[in-house]
Amino acid sequence: QNSRLELNFGREILKMLPSLAGAAARRLGRTPVIMEVCGTHTMAIARSGLKSVLAGCIELRSGPGCPVCVTDQRDIDRIVALANLPGIAIATFGDMLRVPGTGSSLELERARGACVEIFYSPLEAVAYAARNPGKEVVFLGVGFETTAPAIALSIAAAAGQKLPNYTVLSLHKLVPPVMETLLSDPELTVDGFILPGHVSTITGRKAFDFISLKYGRPAVVTGFEEIDILQSVCLLLKQISEGSARTVNGYKRLVREEGNKKAKEILAEYFKPADAFWRGFGLVPQSGLAIKEKYSRFDASAKFALDTPETQPPKGCACGDILKGKLTAPDCPLFARACTPSSPAGPCMVSSEGACAAYYHYEWSE
């Protein structure tokens, strides 16, 4: 019965879409531009075929919501350098393996003999460290508010077992601060935002209120079903057509106003906000998570010398502008030529949530 209700609801939304888009376009004098901030939405939209349903009604842009993609080139180089230190075992989620740094990647270094282990959970890495006392296990903390609590719990587990050989390289990023940076850009032409549902389960809806209150743009916290995304687009178009701006919770079945109190407490115990470098954005104040001093023995950046020179992204790579919503994948001169999933030049083609990978797999044909 539920799926029938959803089907009818979906049909109703699809009927409303063209007139809402027309009204929004009349108000703006052009096609409305909507950003899906989160890489999971980018993939969901591409995989489901929603892009072609929405084409003609809105222009979609991807945003800075793929954690692998926004990891700065210099941090990739630091990781590669770390993998080559004697006795180090890099523990990581699989997505990081093929991200190209300036001269190498973890995948290449593994082929040359570096120890790089892939885990689905940071707790598996803690167990690996316990089984391998002769190795210094460094877990790569790459992710947003959603991933960080599980990595904090891995520090708790390592502390509980008094493990001397488990550390975390915290490259975590926080979504609200980068949205501030994005919205402060006078060249930004985005009219409304599809906000990440899973990040919002931790932060709460209120954490994104500034998008409408301070910057006058509508935003909708959105789930990951097609129906969630369609509903969210309609809610945005309605606001654009009325000239109103609110940050709406379109994912009430999981997202609360204040977020997840328990997860926030865990984060506050182990991490503190810190300035962080984002690919395409540079230094974004207070947009990362550093490990607190009292857990510094689990902090890889405190334990190992990791300095690497400043780097430039590959010549022609447009990942930075794609993450800022200024370009789309086919605008990059390297797309499908010097950059493909089997031979990626930038992270947006490697990550399972990358905008270029989504376009390549689901929209592009030779």
Ligand code: SF4
């Ligand atoms: Fe970067 Fe490759 Fe995408 Fe170009 S096609 S923006 S090089 S990932």
